[in-house]
Amino acid sequence: MGTGSYGTSSGAGGFSQSTIYDQNRGSIITANPNITTLPNLELKPEIQQSIELGTDIRILKDRFGIDFTYYKTNTFNQILSLGNVIESGATSRKINAGNIQNQGIELLIDVDPVRNKELRWNVQFNYTRNRGKIIKLHSDIKEWQLMGSADAGPEIWAYENGPFGVITSGYNNAYAAAPAILKMIKIQMIQEME
Secondary structure (H helix, E strand, O other): OOOOOOOHHHOOOOEEEEEEEOOOOOEEEEEEEOOOEEOOOOOOOOEEEEEEEEEEEEEOOOOEEEEEEEEEEEEEEEEEEEEOOHHHOOOEEEEEEEEEEEEEEEEEEEEEEEEOOOOEEEEEEEEEEEEEEEEEOOOOOOEEEEEOOOOOOOEEEEEOOOEOOEEEOHHHOHHHHHHHHHHHHHHHHHHHHO
């Protein structure tokens, strides 16, 4: 999801803004009716809530150290564009949706096994874990395609109560599903012949 800034200029309201140039290369801002997107005057801005806790501990005259951090971020009100009933006169509509949560830990262990006047040998071990989860999408949608496939390749989806960015097979579309369907028909025909 992750949206940029929004406003009337991005088509959220009744007009979309664009720039044209006159004969003297001066720019003129124009406002055009946004007839393909149903306006949603109740859209809210995206909101992010975040917490981060950490500690940095050094002992043995700074020869051994542990740096630990825990973080959790929730992002609300992503602006999504949904298909719309064509009879309404608009092909899409904008909605606020989502509560995406990212949380994880970062651990750094810092050790000086050798330290004297001539030599300092420093070794660091780093471990990071991040988990993204879709806590909630919207009451009307439970899955959202983040990236489509090309030539029946993999697709990336977001599922409510699932991880963010699930890679799926191209069998979600008709072109890629055809070989699998033909294989099932072939197996069924063989079973019927036996």
